[in-house]
Amino acid sequence: MARALLLASGRALFGLDIKEVREVLKAPPLHYVPLAPALVLGAINIHDAVVPVFDFSQLRGAQSEVGEHIVVLQGACMALAVNAVHGLCSRTIAMPGGIMHPWVRETFISVRGLAGLIDPVALQQTLEQRLSTTRSLPAERVSEWIAR
């Protein structure tokens, strides 16, 4: 049976397929990321790799409520700060899709209640949209030139 790591953020429950989790850390030292939006809490040093930590509460549109658990995702070079990690659970009676968040792949019943299964790829796409800036220099210069 499919198993997930059950996470709590505010009063909501979320799950991450265990294959998507690299490790769970408790209060590792967070390093400052300059020029980053508030969504980025900092960066951690994991086995000599620099991994950004995102405030999961803000990601789901709630008020920032930083917890001390940090879940590092497998493959995707990122980590999520959550309020609590409730351990592993089985995903029974899962329904595809989620209503509130495009990055929730399915809704399932866990031991603690209804939880949304996070789709890391969709989560990355959401992040991409939120972090996208006017980075491309030529396009910026083109519009400057046209404006003149």
Next chain:
Amino acid sequence: MDRSVNQPEYFHTFLAETQEHLLTMQRWLSVMSNHPEDQEALLCLFRSLHSIKGMAASMGFKGLAKVAHGMEDGLDRLRRSGKLPAEAVEPLYQGLELLEARLADIASGNPESQEGAGVGDPKERVHTLRISIPGGDVALWMLVVNELMRLGTLRSCEPAPEKIAEGTLPAVLEVDLLCRFEIEEIEQRCQRICDSVAVELTSRADAEPGLAMQHGVGQPTVRVSTNLLDRCVGLSGELLTVRHRLQASLKQGNQEEIEGSCLQLDRLLADLRHQVLDARMVPLEAVTASLPRLVKDLCRNTGKAIRLNLVGNEVRLDRAILEAMSEPLVHMVRNAVDHGIEEQGTITIAARRDRDRVTLDVIDDGRGFDVEWLLERARQDGFLEAGENTHLSGSELLQLICRPGFSTARRITETSGRGIGMDVVRHTIDKLGGTLQLLPGQGQGACFRFILPLTVSIVPVLLVEAGGQTVALPLMWIEQTLDVPRQQLRCFDDSHTIDLGNRQLPVVFLSRHLGHSPFSGNGSSTIICELRGGHAGLVVDAVIGQREVFVKPLDFPLNRIQGLSGATILGDGRVVFLIDPCSLLPSPSLIPSKGEAL
């Protein structure tokens, strides 16, 4: 395709080797277009084609093998006749393009659709759709959005799903959906949720190819000689031995032994670093190989007769630098063809290695710069005051033509003349830690000189403190640091300047950019890092010191944060980010250059 032969472990080797053969073919083809009787070139072309055919067939890529086979047949006939007729060059170039396109398809994972086999997954496309649900409620809209996400990737969605969930119901939902399905299938799937869903297709575009083959160095791999690998293995063995020695001397508390081991460790690490950096080196040819064809195409379009002379193609540079240099080189060649050379001439790209840097000259023997006309243009565009600077030095001329929005072209062509390119070229070189010079006229024409570092992995930085945080500034951006009393800063409106005696320098506060109060420190003095080019100064709270650091390139999502150019891990495990100071400054055109009055 026979999947049993197409094993993933050989796939990357196949891509790299085929690409290498294509580059070789390009090189020999450009030789043959000048010397059709060159037998060796013909044989080399033949050998490369034969290898591509063999590899493609054994990997099961029948389409690629077929194209290579067709070209090989044709070449075989020419080989027997012993000479390549001039009219055969063009079809060979076309064949080469076809091979490249096939390889790009294979690399991006959709070979079957392009090879006409009619099986396998159809190609992914971006569909721009307008979706309406007369009388649809929140739940219905969300179910449709959910279904679209299951069908593919939503590139954009207007209004956003979050807004719909909050109750903002659209009359029409506009989405860009990347998927493999046709419009009918998408509509059918949506109508399974509700019959009244209407899906309208407004436009459709192919997804971007997964691999750009035209220029650049292709797959992120480098070929490493086994000798070099052996040396690295040997060095790691020596490192282990020194570690044991160090452990033993630590146990004994023998100070002299410990110091000796540390010295040896230092030497071995430097050696290992040198060898590993050497493994990243790629010959310049990887980016110049596509230029002969570019010149040929441009000549055909413009009706000019231009020869491209490549010197020092074997000079090796860090892969990352070569990748970044690809676009600037193409731009310089285009500029030379479009605006430098009038009817006929030669463009020379000459590279040579001088100790720890590479000098790359791009020279054309065209008409050179019409300085009078450039000055007039600069005055018209407001870059120069009337009557100012009637005589320009090479560096001033370069500064002028690299200004954003300034174009040296009298007319805008399809490829150049919009005044954007040179600014981007200089920005790229600056980012790499190199310099761009315009050499004074050696006779006619123009000579641009790029001076490039050999590697970008290890960078000297200045660690500074601002707003209580430590950040690193690449040393290449810093001209000098000054300790200046804070009272010397002058404030005009919201901007600050500092009087440096002979000139005024506009300054920006790093702490303000980092979201802290600019006067958070209690020190009475301020450190100004004068940025290279003399454009502006940066006020920091303290300078911690200079370090040579190993820079880790940033992956997604950190690379989306504007202004960060890398990260490094210090000896105590702290992560410190490198800031590109130029991103902190207002638009360069707004900042007066060195020596100009404010």
